[in-house]
Amino acid sequence: MLKVIVLGFGNVGQQLAQAFYHADTIDLVQVYSRSKASAHELPKELITSDIKSLKKAEIYVVAVPDDAIASFTQSFPYKEALVAHTSGSVSIETVSNTHRKAVFYPLQTFSKDREIAWSEVPICLEATVAEDKATLQQLAAAISDTVVWMSSEKRRTLHLAAVFLNNFVNHLYHISEEIINEQQLDFKLLLPLLNETAQKVRDIAPIKAQTGPAKRNDLKTIEKHLALLQQPNQRDIYQLLTKSIQATYGKEL
């Protein structure tokens, strides 16, 4: 059993701790939560808010905000311990020099009260000490079927791509809901389309799956849409993305 401690109990920390807790080959020794931990299914005795009472473990997984990784890892005890941060965009070097640095980045979006299918979440690993690779691999493979090793540079790019694919896509979902709510229509009506859009790219590259007025360079429909959009923000986004699609398919405005 691999002895693991999770530090940080936000969305990522909570979900990771629960995944480790349920994994057969992992011994979740302790969880550090700065503030009083909210509702969760872990035994209370596992959780501490006192960094000085931190126990020993083979690997410490740090799930704190990006900005806090450097100062937090400096402050905590057990020099020479194996310490992995969980951020997509932060370099492995950010972990304090007093530790064996590593990265354990789960490529997924985490929300409160939303269960994650951990076996499908790619875990992106990085280590500075060769001997730590087996430990990290074992930890990742205990909860996921997809374990990938990559440099901080590649991980940063992956995280950037994920921002477009998740953050920005979700924001477009939100705008879509705003637009249809204005007409007292139900967002649920759009779910089959939303789903097919996501499913389609499993079989067809997005560049080939593109449809719609911008792709067809259907200027009449584009004009009608712009006239319908009341919020300047929605208009700006419509125009920029339309221009980008037109340019992608060689139809400049």
Added chain:
Amino acid sequence: MLKVIVLGFGNVGQQLAQAFYHADTIDLVQVYSRSKASAHELPKELITSDIKSLKKAEIYVVAVPDDAIASFTQSFPYKEALVAHTSGSVSIETVSNTHRKAVFYPLQTFSKDREIAWSEVPICLEATVAEDKATLQQLAAAISDTVVWMSSEKRRTLHLAAVFLNNFVNHLYHISEEIINEQQLDFKLLLPLLNETAQKVRDIAPIKAQTGPAKRNDLKTIEKHLALLQQPNQRDIYQLLTKSIQATYGKEL
């Protein structure tokens, strides 16, 4: 058996014709295809490219480009026939005055060689003649579990929302793939995230599902991302969507 003829054999026309062909309560009498029809599974004798040899049917479903609906429906025979166009953004009034006007709009994205789960596709109906409503309802219910009646105005808004949800989302998928290909990473790595993003909004409204640096107002990560983006087009989209998310959550730049 309801006698139906489909006119137009692009992505929508082909998929509709096949759905009607397989429906138990529908008699697909004929399909009009202007050009030689490409590979499909319909019996050849069903297909004609001669508008003058058009047969009689209870309803004619017109799946031609938006711009062609007016002139095309003017040109074809059988005055007083029930003629439905299939466009999201075109008014019902666009159908030629010589016919009983209707709309049969399937809210989905159609690509070549991609099978559609028709039972899940919302069909949005509209009619000008009250007596035609039963025919349209029967036709739609024969292939889909979700049949909705709505005005041209509401349908136009729905179509606009669909452009954000499908066209623009798919374009963000494409940009995401561009970014990750530059680092020789595999787009497949992002599919679990893409899928979870789409699944999540079934349970959580997009406004609540939002995560990421823009939502957190994490300016450091935003700066790093902008520095990484080489293409001006990608930078512009990143900046505008980030600004829009920040504004949505009350964090103006």
